[in-house]
Structure formats: structure tokens, C-alpha cells
Amino acid sequence: MLANTPAPPLLEVRDLCVSFTSRGQVIPIVENISFSIGDREILGLVGESGSGKSITAMALMGLIDAPGVHVTGSARFRGRDLLALPDRQLRALRGREVAMIFQDPMTAFTPVYTIGWQIDEQLRVHQRLSRRQARARTVELLGEMGVPDPANTANRYPHQLSGGLRQRAMIAMALSCNPSLLIADEPTTALDVTVQAQILELMRNLRTTYGSSVLLITHDMGVVAETCDSTLVLYSGRVAETGTTRDLFAHPQHPYTAALLASIPPMSGPRPDRLPAIPGGPPQPMERPVGCAFAPRCAHTHATCLPAPPPRFCTVGPGHTVACVLPAEGAPLPPRSGSSTSPVL
């Protein structure tokens, strides 16, 4: 996180809340999430399934239109609040300034059009280009994303391509209008490991080649360590901990972060018989505890964790904050044993 830059960050999200009303009951999905992304920064949004990662991304893109869903807070992107923008203006921004790639490249393309047609379409919606110019740009983009034989691949249908190629095409489409922010919702989850590494490499290079910032949503701590400058850990719709990836991996201050990191298989040293796992499962949004949401599964739970409101944020280092009572009570978690200072796995 470039904390010393005086200019406002590219995207600054404040108190984002998403809730929906079901049978007269308001169910909070995401509560008071705040974060910011600077220019050319890669921010990792980590959490278990159901922790509200994707909902956060969808809310930022204005893609939630289910009845009864309520989004509050602000998300200032280059001085404009994405959450308050009228539909038409948001649409002009979507795809051009803020682009999104999705988890499953198998289903994310319309099956009846060629890959090239779909990339052309996005180009031509946002830029004054002829069919021919758009296609030339499409082929160029596909080539840059490492798609072999881009001119022919552009004429193929989604089902004719492998998962990796489809995700490359997806990224090419997202980048077609040179967006300054790319939201990637689990871009590698549906891919096998070698392809995953290639796609992450591609994403890392985006900031130098395209000058884009990336909001990378994932549940994989390994992906975060490899890719992100800073990390935001979500638990049950609330921010658990946020900081630079380096600090967070070296000195996790939230027991949840620590437990997540402990569950990564070690690359060196003796192999444990069983990986440590977090007992239990995350609470349903309706049954979320009034105090710390992680308390029922935490090894450090004590009386101060339980009553409402949830623990306040406590700054433990530059840009490193944690929603846990332990540091404030003078009992911070020890640094990770055996962790190197650099978050390389």
C-alpha cells in the first residue's frame, strides 16, 4: 500500500454494507468494509466461501440488482462514487474504467458468439472503432495475453477453447479498453495448477504493461502470497485484518489470519501428519455473532470478544490493522514461527 503518496487512491471504499431483506428480516451479508487501492497496486481480498468477497466485487461493479438487496457506503473511484452513480454513467465506466473477470471461464462467455465477436463488442461499445479496427485490436490483445494463433482463435467459439485459453480471452476482453482497475473474482480457481501460475504471472505483469490496479479475490493464501502487494482478510462479511502482504504473512495479528496461514502446507522442513485446520464452519449471515464473528471458532476467545459491537480496528503497524481485541489487550499473537520475511512460497 503506498501510504506515503499524497494523491488520493484510485479506489477508496468506505463502510460498504450489503444486506438483503428476507421475510421482513434484514440480513447483513457484508458489513462496513473499507479499503483502498492505489495506482498499480494489487490488493488481495481473501476469505472462505460465503465471506462476502464476490458480493463486494459485484456491489462495486453495480451488478447486484436482485430485489430487496440494499447497498450502502461509498466507493470513490477517481473522485466519483461508484455506488451513487446513475445507471447510464456507471455503465459507461463499466468495462472501460473498471473491468471484471470471473471465476468460471467455462460459463462466462455467451456460448453462441465467437470469442472475437465478444471482445469486439466491448471495444465498440466504449470506443469509436470500425468492425475491422476492433478486430485488429482484439487479435492484438489475444496475442498479448499469450493466446497462440490469435487471429484464428478469435473466430472460435467459447466451447472450442480450453479453460486456460478462455480465461486468457476473458482477461483480454477485460483489458480491451485499458481499464485502470481490474476486479478479478477467483480468476484461477477453475484452472489447473500450471495454467493457474501462468494466469497469475499475466496478472502481475498487467501493472507494468497496462498500468492497471487489480483487486484480486481469492480463497487461496498461496495465490495472495505470490501476487498481491497488500491483503484484506474477510471473515463472515467483516474485515478481519488488512495490511501489506509482507507484514500480514510475517506477523498475522488476527487468529483467523494466523489459522489460514497455518493451514498452508510448508514447502520445506518436516511435513506434518495433518495440516492444522480451523474447527467448525463460518456462521450463516443470519446467525452471525453480535461480537467477534470468529469467536466461536477461535482458540483465544475470552469474555471481551463476545458482546456487541464487534472488536474495533486496532493499528498494529504502518497500514496494518486488525479487528481483534488481543493487540489492544497487550497480548498480540507471536510472529509466525519459521516464516521468512518475504512472502514467497
Add this chain to the structure above:
Amino acid sequence: MIMPLLRRLGQTVFVLFGISALVFTVFFATPGADPTARIAGRNAAPQTMEKVRKEYGFDRPLPVQYAIMMKKLFITRDLASYANRGELVVPEIMRAAPVTLSLVTGAAIIWVVLSIAMGVIAAAFKDSWIDRGLMILGLVGISIPVFWLGQVVNLITQNRYHDTWLFSWVPGLGYVPFSQSPSGWFLALVIPWCVLAVMFVGIYSRILRADLVAIMGEDFIRTARAKGLSPTRVLLRHGLRTALITFVSLFGMDFAQLVGGGALLTEVVFGLPGVGRLTYQALNSLDLPLIMATVMYSAVFVVLANALVDAAYLFLDPRVRDVG
């Protein structure tokens, strides 16, 4: 290229054989259907009966009779009616076919245009009163029996209010060939078109709406919206285009069965001498050659439509193109 065509041809022959054999055996198994008595007339002398039986070959074994009938229908094309002596059935069907085709094509245009408009609008305004109103309208259309609607319309336009300014243009029941008078053709058919289309508008708009609503929840629609496309473009270019795959395959089958004589009730009600009415007459008079000919005609269309639907599928859905 040759193999699939041959396979399709083989299937067609098999289907036609199956249906014709069924019609043939059912006919001869039906009590009171003995054609000899019908042809010879009431209280005919045994000699006459014998003579007719010989002349028409009813004394020969059934498989032979079947083979002769098929030969007369498909090869020499001189199969004659049992009910109207000397009337050849093949030309009779050829005369009726354009009437049915005119009726069904016009109705099809109406129902495709209307149902797409209704389905898309209902899906676009999902769960609003517009959606509910259109879908109830569709349900009403499905529930009205076509013969009842036709009769009521006739009652109003031909009878009760025929002399008012609103319906004075309505011509009497019947058909005017296009070659004779294009405007007469249009006026004679416009009411039957609408009546026949009503039920299909109901069915198709409801199916299309359901399909569109399901498709709008798909991942690729989310992608299309994330690209910054307008809601209209997302709904039409991505949603409707994908939904058309099901729509077209349904349409193909319905169109074919109507052209093959399925518009029988409409034709009878409006006095249109089409294939459906011919089938109706044939069944009324238990005239085997005519029944056989109309059934075969209908079967050919259904098989043909199947082939066309498959071809349309290849065109509409790239995923099918690569299989097989």
C-alpha cells in the same frame, strides 16, 4: 456429407412405413369399416359385392393389398378414393396443400412476432404488473379452444355485426387463391390467421419468457453487463439470441404439424378447403385411400421439419456443430 443424408433418408422411409402400416391395419381392424359394403352400396346383391371385392382387390391377402396401395400412392400416383369413385387422392391433396400453407404461414408470422414481443417485454419487466398482465393474457390464449373462438368470431363478423362498419369488409367463409386475387386472399385469411395464432402466441410467449428469465441468471449475462452493455443489448443480443435455440426447435415442429393438417379445426370452422379439412372428410367417410394419403403427407412434413430443425440448430448453436 453423403452419410448423414442417407441416414436421414433411411429414417424417413422407416417412419413412413411404420405409420402407413399402422394406419392400414387399424383401418381393417375397425368394425364397420369394410370398404366393400361401402363401395357397393346399401343392400347390394352378393354378386355386386363379389364384383367390387375382385375389382378393388379386397379378396387378396392384406400385405399384398398394402403393397398395392403404397405403389398406387407413391409410384403411379393414381390411388383413387373409395368414397367418390374415380376421384384421385394425390391431386386432391395437391389442391388442398396451398390453402393450408397460406393459412399456417400467415398465422406463424403473427404468432412468432407477437410471442417474441410479449415474451421479451414480460422478461424485461419481470414480476411487474406488465409481466403478470401479459402472462395472464397468454394463459387465456392457451385456454380458449380454437374451434370455439373461430365460431364466435364467425358469429360476430359474419352474422351479428356483419353490417356494421367494423366488419362489413369481411368476405364470406371460404378461400380465395392468391393467384386469383391477392387482396381477396388476404381478406379471406386474415381472421383465420389471427384465430389460429392465438393459442400459439400464448404458448410461445410463456415459454420464451421462462427461458429468458432463466438465461438472465446465467454467468455470461453477468459478463455482458460487466462489459458495460446497455440492458436492452444484454437482453436482446445475449439473452434472446440464446433463448432462440429452444424457440426455433419448438417452432419447427409446430409449424410442420400444422402444415401437415394439424390446423384441421380452424380449416373446418372457416370453411377453408385445406389438408386438415380433407383429413376430416376422409375420417368422416372412412375413406382409406384419402386417410392414407393425408397421413402420409403429414408424416412427410413432420420428418422434413425435423431435418430442418436440426439444420437450424447447427446454425444457431455452435456447440452442436462440433458434435458427431
